[in-house]
Amino acid sequence: MKEPIVNLLIILLRKNGIRVNEPELEFQLLSHPSYPSLHSITGVLDHFAIENYALDVPKEIETLDLLPNSFLAVVKTEEHNGFVMVSRHSLGFQLSFDGNKKxxxxxxxxxxxxxxxxxxxxNDKQNLAPDVKKTNFTKCILYITIALLLIFLLYKVNLFQAIHFLLSFGGIAICVLILQHELGLHSKILDKFCSEQNKKTSCNAVLNSKGATLFRSLKFSDIGIIYFVSLTLTWFSLVNSNTNYNSIVLITLLAIPFTLFSIFYQYKIVKKWCLLCLSVVSILWLQAFSLLFIELNNTVFEFSLRSVILTAFNFLIVFALWQFISPKLKKEQELKALKIEHFKFKRNYNIFKSIIQKSDEISTSVNDRNEIVLGNNENPLLKIVVITNPLCSFCKEAHELVENLLKIEDKNIQVTIRFNVSGDYNSIDTRIALRLIEIYNKEGKQVSLKAMHDIYSTIKPNDWLNNWGEPNEQIYKETIIIAKEWCNQHSINFTPEILVNGRSFPKEYNRSDLLYFIDEIIEEEVEKVNSQISVHEEETESMQAI
Structure with missing residues (x-):
């Protein structure tokens, strides 16, 4: 099931009319290095470009009237110490502790x-991506289920056949929920069954016990899915071939001892009740009771070899298919957990900092006012220099990074575009670089960004020159010369190269990973500035004392 904070954050967004890709939100939150801290929550909201604020406000009765209608809050009670979802209520406030308990x-x-x-x-009414795939998949399953039920009923089955078949579908649904629980997946229905608010119930205790595994490999969910899916297919086979269904009757009766063992095991051994398991037991008993609706005649009690063969065939086919599918489902969840741990490690700022500091710090300043400088032109705390070439196919990712950096609403970021092109002014890369610098100085930042976006997309260089024109001004050649000399001086021979406050961005990371560390880098630079100010003030006070 989802972590409580994930549930609470999703509920908060829904209450504010904000739709996001929920699996992606869960992944980004769980893989955040500081999860489950306040910083991880605001960081994920920033990742989705959702306007948010984290405040520590005075605990006064007047303050409560100023709070929004729904928000996350940190509370301390005897049972809970952490985040809760808070909603205004006529009597005060409703607190949700995990999405279920209120x-x-x-x-x-x-x-x-x-x-x-x-x-x-x-909610700034942004078009955030809803989970379209999940919605379509759910609808698809619903339509398929309805279609199968209608097809089966078209065979003009009797009351027993209809009831038993419908209960088999119910059994499949319950066993899918059990499988979700075993795989650590989440659904609203599953949360209702396995909320574990009652001390006498625990899905985990029962489903993780030895008695829930057969032959050391088949879990309770495996047995249930194989059983009910096989029954469903068997019913189709029998009614389609107009075959006696006495094999179904026999299997239904043989399932009763299993239900007795399950009840005894939960009551005496585990001493906890699993509502999902009890639901399966209930379905098996209802299927047994449905035998009372059988139309008694001679054919019911006749042995039918065809019926046995069809039943055995369906069970074997389903068993073989599930043995193939089940490991892949479990492996997918293992990979998901591994991916979360990988990204949590990768997004750890301390690790990033230790790696980037291994590279030598170089001066990125050049004596050129015509160079393309985006963002803060005055006193930025974060200076990023992107060394690129218009014909470099690998520079597309670097340009996407530039665009994403400029979307960050922080006045402390400066991005400089520096071209490392050939010295031949007739070469196409130099002509494009000159034209880009010319557009920046004559037509402004936004137009130059559009021109750069075009050249780093799929457009061909000659087509780009036809659209944007050839360079006209000779004065910008000096900018190309200065950039080339600077690259040679610092042995920067390949593009793209990204410098973060004078240090080379580590090759161990994807260039887009820089976005994860922007806040930490700026915070560290702020601390450095504050520290320098404090030292300067202390020195000034010492001088005055002398």
Whole structure:
């Protein structure tokens, strides 16, 4: 199941009318290096470009009236210490602790448990990506289920056949929920079954026990899915071939001892109840009771070899297919968990910092006012220099990084575009670079960004020159010369090269990974500036004392 904070954050976004790709949000949050901290929540909201704010406000009754209608808050109670989802209520506030467990608090009671920390979001009506695939998949499964039910009923089956078949479908649904639980997946229905708010119930305790595994490999979900899917296919085979269904009757009766063992095992051995398991038991008992609706005649009790063969064939086919599918599903979840750990490690700023500091710091300043400089032109804390070439196929990713950096609403970021091109002014790469510099100085930043976007997309160089024109001004050749000399001086021979405050961006990372570390880099630079100011003030005070 999803982590509580993931659930709470999704609920917060839904209450504010913000739709996002929920699996992606879950991945980004769980893989954040500081999860489950406040910083991880705001970082993920920033990743999705959702306006958000994290505040530590005074714990006063007047403050409560200023709070939004829904927000995340940090509370401390005897049972819970962490984030909760808070919604305004006529009686005060409704607190959701994990997406399921809810309690009402008066304003006075809320002030007693609240720490003063809140996280809020604002809906700026952005078109954030909904989980279209998940919605389409759910609809597809629903349509297929309805179609299969209608097809089966078209065979003019009797009451027993219809009830038993429908219950088999219900069994499949319950076993899919059990499989989701075993794989650590999430759904609203599953949360209702396995909320574990009652001390006498625990899906984990039962499903992870030895009794829930057969032959050391078949889990409870495996057995259930194989059983109910096989029954469903067998019913289709029997009614389609007009074959006696006494094999179904026999299997239904043989399942009863299993239900007795399950109840005994949960009651006496585990001493916990699994609502999902009890649901399966209920379906098996209902299928047994449906035998009462059989139309008694001589054919019911006749042995039918065809019926046995069809039943055995369907069970073997389903068993073989599930033995192929099940490991892949489990491997996919293992890879998902590994991916989360990988990204959590990769996005760790301390590791990134230790690697980037191994490279020598070089001066990125050049004596040229015509160079393309985007973002903050005055005193930025983060200076990024992108050394590129218009004909470099690998520079497309670097240009996408530039565009994403400029989308960050932080005035402390400066991005410089420096061209490392050939010295031949008739060569196409130099002509394009000159024209880009010319566009920047004459037509402004936005037009130059559009021109750069075009050359680093799929457009051919000659077509680009036809669209944007040849360079006209000779004065910008000096910019190309200065950039080339600077590249030679610092042995920068390949493009793209990215310098972050004078240090080479590590090859161990994808260039787009730089976006993960922007906040930490700026925070560190702010600390350096504050430290220098403090030292300067201390020195000034010492001089005055003398």
């Amino acid at each position: 309690r009402f608090f008066s304003k006075i009671d809320f002030l007693e448990v609240w720490t003063g920390v809140i996280v809020g979001v604002e």
